[in-house]
Amino acid sequence: MIPDWKVVKEYQDIIYEKAEGIAKITINRPEVHNAFRPETVMELIDAFQHVRDDPETGVVLFTGKGDKAFCSGGDQRVRGHGGYVGADDVPRLNVLDLQRLIRTLPKPVIAVVAGWCIGGGHVLHVVCDLTIAAENARFGQTGPKVGSFDAGYGATLLARTIGHKKAKEIWFLCRQYTAQEALEMGLVNAVVPLERLEEEAVQWAREILEKSPIAIRFLKAAFNADTDGLAGLQQLAGDATMLYYMTDEAKEGARAFLEKRKPDFSQFRRLP
Ligand code: S0N
Numbered sequence: 001m002i003p004d005w006k007v008v009k010e011y012q013d014i015i016y017e018k019a020e021g022i023a024k025i026t027i028n029r030p031e032v033h034n035a036f037r038p039e040t041v042m043e044l045i046d047a048f049q050h051v052r053d054d055p056e057t058g059v060v061l062f063t064g065k066g067d068k069a070f071c072s073g074g075d076q077r078v079r080g081h082g083g084y085v086g087a088d089d090v091p092r093l094n095v096l097d098l099q100r101l102i103r104t105l106p107k108p109v110i111a112v113v114a115g116w117c118i119g120g121g122h123v124l125h126v127v128c129d130l131t132i133a134a135e136n137a138r139f140g141q142t143g144p145k146v147g148s149f150d151a152g153y154g155a156t157l158l159a160r161t162i163g164h165k166k167a168k169e170i171w172f173l174c175r176q177y178t179a180q181e182a183l184e185m186g187l188v189n190a191v192v193p194l195e196r197l198e199e200e201a202v203q204w205a206r207e208i209l210e211k212s213p214i215a216i217r218f219l220k221a222a223f224n225a226d227t228d229g230l231a232g233l234q235q236l237a238g239d240a241t242m243l244y245y246m247t248d249e250a251k252e253g254a255r256a257f258l259e260k261r262k263p264d265f266s267q268f269r270r271l272p
Contacts, residue, residue: 001202002198002202003020005017005018005019006018008047008050009046009047011028011047013028013029013036013040013043020206021057021059021205022059022060022061022202022206023060024060024063025061025063027040027063029075030064030066032072032077033071033115033118033121034071034121035073035075035076035121036071036084036121038086038090039086040075041092041094041095042094044098045098045101048098048101048102049101058107058205058208058213058216059107059205060108060109061198062102062111062124062128063112063113063198064121068114069115069121070111070115070121071116071118071120071121071124072116072118073120073122079148098124099153100231102128103153103224104224106221107216107220108129108208108220109129110128110201110205111124111130112198113125113132114133116137117137117139117140118139119140119142119143119146120154123153123154126154126158127153127157129220129223131187131189132189132190132192132201133179133183133190133191134179134191134194135179135180135191135192135194137178137179137182137188138178138179139181140174140177143171143174156227158170160227162185163185166185179191189204218236218239221235221239249265249268252265252267252268
């Protein structure tokens with residue numbers, strides 16, 4: 001059953017809802033196949049930051065409005081000199097900030113993909129933790145065809161996900177792949193009929209929500225640490241610090257400082 005979604009905050013380009021511990025963030029620009037402009041990305045960053053800080057939410061569904069597209073990448077109408085140009089006339093590639101935010105979010109993000117998942121939109125699903133695709137989903141990169149490229153996560157994480165040969169094929173040839181082909185190359189986790197897409201994604205979210213949040217958080221950080229170098233290690237280390245702060249041992253250190261005495265760590269056992 002689909003949850004009774006409630007809008008969390010009003011935006012222009014996106015919809016941010018939540019219910020039952022699940023957040024649903026939807027790019028709402030179906031007239032351009034959910035292409036993003038700088039303002040869309042700013043709103044997505046705002047919503048994802050809210051999700052990160054919301055103790056009620058454990059999983060995010062990230063999707064596009066309608067059944068024609070998840071996202072067709074950067075809005076080519078506002079591509080300018082050095083980036084995508086918003087109302088403030090500043091050219092930006094702020095989708096890179098969004099990619100990092102999705103990666104470091106300490107909660108699983110599931111891309112829920114119907115229709116086109118192309119260009120910078122394809123990279124967004126690549127940086128999500130899981131992808132559930134409808135049978136009508138179509139995947140691909142267009143960069144070298146339209147005079148752009150994403151040599152960051154767009155190329156490297158894709159290669160880590162499906163292997164270098166296939167990732168290079170996707171970028172060098174700019175072909176489009178069916179949902180079934182994407183499943184076969186390990187690019188998505190499941191393919192379901194379009195009418196069952198959201199139900200299936202919600203089911204996956206509910207199964208994750210039954211599990212230990214801290215275990216899930218550490219697993220996500222560990223997978224990222226393996227691919228993200230020192231930035232990934234920082235995330236994993238930050239999670240370890242969070243856990244350490246919850247121990248009596250760490251609390252003794254802070255308490256001793258405030259009480260102006262030497263900390264007594266001798267009371268804590270050293271485990272093997
Ligand atoms: C998705 C495609 C294949 C669908 O084709 P179809 O079904 O024939 O529909 P269309 O008639 O083409 O589209 C319907 C309407 O939607 C508009 N539209 C579609 N995509 C975009 C878009 N990306 N921007 C603006 N408008 C779009 C169409 O124009 C049409 O409108 P009307 O009816 O008014 O004509 C096909 O649409 C397609 O190929 N789309 C373009 C895909 C693409 O090339 N995307 C951009 C790729 N680049 C990025 O995403 C950049 C990402 C980025 O920011 C970045 C970040 C870091 C580092 C590098 C980059 C980088 O620049 O790559």
